[in-house]
Amino acid sequence: xxxxxxxxxxxxxxxxxxxxxxxxxxxxxxxxxxxxxxxxxxxxxxxxxxxxxxxxxxxxxxxxxxxxxxxxxxxxxxxxxxxxxxxxxxxxxxxxxxxxxxxxxxxxxxxxxxxxxxxxxxxxxxxxxxxxxxxxxxxxxxxxxxxxxxxxxxxxxxxxxxxxxxxxxxxxxxxxxxxxxxxxxxxxxxxxxxxxxxxxxxxxxxxxxxxxxxxxxxxxxxxxxx
Numbered sequence: 001x002x003x004x005x006x007x008x009x010x011x012x013x014x015x016x017x018x019x020x021x022x023x024x025x026x027x028x029x030x031x032x033x034x035x036x037x038x039x040x041x042x043x044x045x046x047x048x049x050x051x052x053x054x055x056x057x058x059x060x061x062x063x064x065x066x067x068x069x070x071x072x073x074x075x076x077x078x079x080x081x082x083x084x085x086x087x088x089x090x091x092x093x094x095x096x097x098x099x100x101x102x103x104x105x106x107x108x109x110x111x112x113x114x115x116x117x118x119x120x121x122x123x124x125x126x127x128x129x130x131x132x133x134x135x136x137x138x139x140x141x142x143x144x145x146x147x148x149x150x151x152x153x154x155x156x157x158x159x160x161x162x163x164x165x166x167x168x169x170x171x172x173x174x175x176x177x178x179x180x181x182x183x184x185x186x187x188x189x190x191x192x193x194x195x196x197x198x199x200x201x202x203x204x205x206x207x208x209x210x211x212x213x214x215x216x217x218x219x220x221x222x223x224x225x226x
Contacts (some may be wrong), residue, residue: 001116002026005049006036006062007078016049023109033057040066041156041177045073047115052079052090060093067094069177070125070136070163074115078103127162130221132200132208134162143204150199153178157192158200161209161219170216193217 003025007013010031017027028045030036033054040048040062048066052059063075074097077090082100090098096118097111127134131144139155141148150158156178161169171186179188197209208222 001046002028003047003049003112004028004030004036004039004045006030006033006040006054006059007049007051008032008054009051019105020109020112025112031055033059033062037062037065040071040073041069046119047112048073048075049078049112050075050095052077052081052086060089063090063093063095069160072119072125074119076108076111076115078108127159127165129162129165129219130208130223132162132219134159141200143200143206146204148199148203150196154192154196154199157189158196158219161217165219165221168212168215168218172216174216189216 001024003020005013005016005020005027007016007029008031013029013031017029020027028039030039034056036048036050036054037057039045050059050062054062059077059079063077066073066075075095076097076099077095078099078101079086079090080101087098087100096115099108099111125136127136133142134155135141136159139152141150141155141158157174160174160177171189174189175184175186178192179185193209193211201207201209206222208220210218210220212218
């Protein structure tokens with residue numbers, strides 16, 4: 001089971017990595033908010049352990065953005081901000097649990113186990129646009145039941161288009177979703193959309209990924225064309 005730890009205190013992050021690895025988890029580390037947001041979007045994580053006071057993008061914003069995008073990965077906030085209002089804001093923003101520093105490692109592990117149990121009762125989201133399916137939790141794309149291999153960036157672009165199926169999605173939104181650190185060059189989006197078209201449309205003789213001139217792109221159910 002893979003966990004993402006987003007923590008800018010390097011020593012603490014490595015301590016958590018060592019301890020949670022010993023508990024049997026596979027642990028990835030991010031040391032700032034933007035990196036953590038990118039990894040949470042593109043990695044297959046059972047849990048996210050998230051600090052609030054992060055450089056680049058604070059934990060509140062990371063949590064809020066993930067929830068806006070429909071990412072339901074359980075989030076445990078682990079932070080030195082221990083006030084009642086801090087805890088309330090984190091939970092209202094979308095966190096599932098909250099633990100203040102300094103913390104008991106035994107309690108941390110127990111709370112992670114509890115979050116895993118709760119998450120197990122919720123079916124992972126699968127986005128469907130016609131016969132194109134996007135398994136957000138499994139990071140798997142299929143067209144008419146056939147698996148389509150995508151890179152993490154391609155998957156991120158397709159996921160946002162699928163979440164807003166039928167709607168025009170701007171290149172700016174796609175940049176922010178898939179390239180949070182490089183959200184300035186629309187050529188990044190154009191190249192990935194071109195690759196996506198070859199994989200999810202051209203390979204199946206379909207036209208579901210449309211260009212909306214002057215705006216961006218739209219993903220539709222094009223089966224009525226058949």
